[in-house]
Amino acid sequence: MGISEFDLIREFCQGATRVRADVLLGIGDDAALLRCSPGRELVMTLDTLVAGRHFLPDADPQSLGHKALAVNLSDLAAMGAEPAWALLSLTLPRADSAWLAGFMAGFSRLADAHEVQLVGGDTCSGPLAISVQLTGFVEPGTALLRSGASVGDLVYLSGAVGDAALALQLHGRGEPIAAQQQRRLDRPEPRLQLGRRLRGLASAAIDVSDGLLADLGHLCSASGVAAEIDCAALPLSPATAAWIGRDGDWSLALAGGDDYELCFTLPPSRGEALERELRGLDVAVHCIGRIGAGQGVSAILPDGSRYTGVQTGWDHFR
Amino acid sequence: MGISEFDLIREFCQGATRVRADVLLGIGDDAALLRCSPGRELVMTLDTLVAGRHFLPDADPQSLGHKALAVNLSDLAAMGAEPAWALLSLTLPRADSAWLAGFMAGFSRLADAHEVQLVGGDTCSGPLAISVQLTGFVEPGTALLRSGASVGDLVYLSGAVGDAALALQLHGRGEPIAAQQQRRLDRPEPRLQLGRRLRGLASAAIDVSDGLLADLGHLCSASGVAAEIDCAALPLSPATAAWIGRDGDWSLALAGGDDYELCFTLPPSRGEALERELRGLDVAVHCIGRIGAGQGVSAILPDGSRYTGVQTGWDHFR
Numbered sequence: 001m002g003i004s005e006f007d008l009i010r011e012f013c014q015g016a017t018r019v020r021a022d023v024l025l026g027i028g029d030d031a032a033l034l035r036c037s038p039g040r041e042l043v044m045t046l047d048t049l050v051a052g053r054h055f056l057p058d059a060d061p062q063s064l065g066h067k068a069l070a071v072n073l074s075d076l077a078a079m080g081a082e083p084a085w086a087l088l089s090l091t092l093p094r095a096d097s098a099w100l101a102g103f104m105a106g107f108s109r110l111a112d113a114h115e116v117q118l119v120g121g122d123t124c125s126g127p128l129a130i131s132v133q134l135t136g137f138v139e140p141g142t143a144l145l146r147s148g149a150s151v152g153d154l155v156y157l158s159g160a161v162g163d164a165a166l167a168l169q170l171h172g173r174g175e176p177i178a179a180q181q182q183r184r185l186d187r188p189e190p191r192l193q194l195g196r197r198l199r200g201l202a203s204a205a206i207d208v209s210d211g212l213l214a215d216l217g218h219l220c221s222a223s224g225v226a227a228e229i230d231c232a233a234l235p236l237s238p239a240t241a242a243w244i245g246r247d248g249d250w251s252l253a254l255a256g257g258d259d260y261e262l263c264f265t266l267p268p269s270r271g272e273a274l275e276r277e278l279r280g281l282d283v284a285v286h287c288i289g290r291i292g293a294g295q296g297v298s299a300i301l302p303d304g305s306r307y308t309g310v311q312t313g314w315d316h317f318r
Numbered sequence: 319m320g321i322s323e324f325d326l327i328r329e330f331c332q333g334a335t336r337v338r339a340d341v342l343l344g345i346g347d348d349a350a351l352l353r354c355s356p357g358r359e360l361v362m363t364l365d366t367l368v369a370g371r372h373f374l375p376d377a378d379p380q381s382l383g384h385k386a387l388a389v390n391l392s393d394l395a396a397m398g399a400e401p402a403w404a405l406l407s408l409t410l411p412r413a414d415s416a417w418l419a420g421f422m423a424g425f426s427r428l429a430d431a432h433e434v435q436l437v438g439g440d441t442c443s444g445p446l447a448i449s450v451q452l453t454g455f456v457e458p459g460t461a462l463l464r465s466g467a468s469v470g471d472l473v474y475l476s477g478a479v480g481d482a483a484l485a486l487q488l489h490g491r492g493e494p495i496a497a498q499q500q501r502r503l504d505r506p507e508p509r510l511q512l513g514r515r516l517r518g519l520a521s522a523a524i525d526v527s528d529g530l531l532a533d534l535g536h537l538c539s540a541s542g543v544a545a546e547i548d549c550a551a552l553p554l555s556p557a558t559a560a561w562i563g564r565d566g567d568w569s570l571a572l573a574g575g576d577d578y579e580l581c582f583t584l585p586p587s588r589g590e591a592l593e594r595e596l597r598g599l600d601v602a603v604h605c606i607g608r609i610g611a612g613q614g615v616s617a618i619l620p621d622g623s624r625y626t627g628v629q630t631g632w633d634h635f636r
Contacts, residue, residue, distance in 0.1 A: 024359060025461070025463070028464075028540070029397070029463055029464050029465075029540070030363065030393040030394075030396040030397050030464070030523075030524060030525055031361045031362055031363035031393045031394060031396075031397050031399070031454075032361070032362045032363070033359055033360070033361055033397070033456070033461050034359065034360040034361075034362060035359055035360075036354035036358070036359070036360055038356055040354070041342060041351055041352065041353055041354070042351070042352040042353070042354055042360075043349045043350070043351055043352075044349055044350045044352060044403070044405060044437065044438065044451075044453070045348065045349040045350070045405070045438065046364075046405035046406075046407050046438065046439050046440065046449065046451050047407070047440055048407040048409060048440060048442060048447075048449060050409055050442055050443075050444035050445075051444075052444070053442055053443060053444050054442070075348040075349045076348075076349060078348040078349075079347070079348050079349050079351070081349070085362070087362060087363070087364035087451060088364070089364050089365070089366040089449050091366060091368055091447060119362065120362065120363060120364060121364050122364065122365055122366060124366060124368055124371055124372070125368075125371060126368035126369075126370070126371050126445065126447065127368075127444065127445040127447075129366075129409060129444065129445075129447060131364065131366060131407050131449040133362075133364050133405060133451040135362070135453075136349075138351075143343070143351050145343070145347055146346075146347050146348070147347075205348075206348060207348055222346070222347070
């Protein structure tokens with residue numbers, strides 16, 4: 001392929017159309033130059049997706065472009081932040097214009113939807129991997145942290161869990177995957193609107209990427225508390241509910257990973273305020289449990305027994 | 319190996335000791351939380367190093383930790399920026415505590431020397447690769463850009479070029495490599511002090527990572543000018559000068575890459591001001607050529623002929 005690194009970078013520019021007033025200098029110099037809004041704090045995250053680990057090597061490039069940005073947007077959603085600037089580093093086995101066009105279409109569409117501008121990055125050849133760094137803003141002192149949960153707080157979850165893991169299960173068995181599950185795996189919708197509305201309301205928040213038990217466990221650990229989940233209250237799609245109903249294994253919902261929903265805690269006194277804030281939101285939110293004293297997370301199954309399956313969640317060195 | 323992703327992240331925390339007052343929340347939540355100094359612009363870069371492409375797979379981990387940060391610091395030096403916060407994403411074939419301890423020692427030592435704090439990132443398993451994202455500051459309107467060179471400006475270069483490329487050449491031939499060349503390849507010293515002093519003085523600047531001709535070419539292209547280099551004026555180490563003297567091939571110095579020196583342009587009227595600014599600096603600076611009208615970069619060899627070798631520089635899809 002005759003395409004060079006610099007041609008690739010030029011293609012990035014064209015693919016990413018959004019122009020923000022706070023970008024003084026985007027792609028094309030040694031670094032990007034940006035104006036920080038006075039009186040706001042910066043929120044920064046960096047995530048890498050590796051072929052064969054986070055996605056199948058033959059994954060649709062458009063979905064990959066979406067997902068590489070979505071997992072970072074999800075981190076900012078969990079902080080209650082408003083996203084602004086992205087840097088992208090692409091390692092590709094070869095310069096493939098069609099693949100790149102698809103990737104940038106998926107990336108740019110999601111970036112535009114959230115007013116994110118791609119301001120720099122690099123490309124090189126090697127085993128397929130994608131790093132996205134994302135910066136956003138939050139008003140001083142309003143960031144949602146993992147560490148604020150207190151005994152007695154209620155635990156909430158957005159959307160539903162288990163669909164992405166169900167899609168992976170079905171793929172592994174060579175069984176057909178319904179469009180809804182495939183979409184949940186390939187094109188997670190970061191809950192930015194919800195995260196923004198939770199500022200000043202939720203006592204703690206985290207995004208569910210490694211599995212509900214594992215991520216709620218991180219929140220509990222940071223807050224010095226324990227949590228109990230009522231599985232009967234867990235929001236599930238009909239397909240995931242049917243799968244769990246068939247073999248009685250709740251691992252899909254509790255330890256599946258790749259959900260990119262928000263899990264947050266709320267003092268019970270703020271229940272009505274939450275109801276008001278959620279009006280007109282694009283995603284449902286359910287109360288799924290309660291914070292208690294101690295440590296760790298337990299899940300009570302609908303028959304009253306305690307879930308004893310995998311609890312460690314997705315560990316990239318497992 | 320029993321080490322988990324979260325253990326690795328905790329090791330990062332311990333390895334990186336520097337604590338900056340503008341870091342409100344570092345490693346451990348969904349994202350880092352940072353305070354932006356009022357009245358300063360942000361400068362951001364992201365670079366990935368891939369095993370077998372940017373470094374040998376058996377490279378010393380301590381040198382790799384140094385170099386992964388150094389290449390990003392070099393980008394900020396070329397903008398005249400002061401570095402502040404780093405995010406690190408590590409993809410490792412396996413969780414190897416000894417490798418990681420070495421890597422973090424090299425990374426942290428350079429970070430501490432430049433008052434950089436590691437504030438977040440991630441780890442996953444896969445083919446060895448390292449992404450570092452670095453953010454720094456610059457006073458409004460003072461960033462050094464590639465685009466400001468004018469006809470008649472002089473071209474300057476810091477340090478010397480060709481040593482890293484010489485080390486790679488010798489390695490490829492299985493010949494012994496002197497400590498100086500090995501060090502220039504493994505542990506480049508980013509020219510941050512020089513970059514800061516050039517603000518308000520240099521008309522344009524770039525860091526030399528892909529080879530002098532290629533990078534000066536980017537500067538000329540961004541500025542809409544041409545450049546002519548006088549090879550007799552090029553700063554070379556004795557070893558590189560001897561190599562070139564032996565076979566007459568100037569490619570090492572002109573197209574070698576991995577030098578991480580600064581190349582900048584200066585109106586001749588500012589020559590004395592430059593002399594003053596350079597007093598006490600840790601690196602020498604030499605005038606190596608002049609900006610002219612037109613486009614492209616030509617290099618005049620000591621015998622008066624024009625260099626006609628490789629001019630495209632390091633292209634990661636070559």
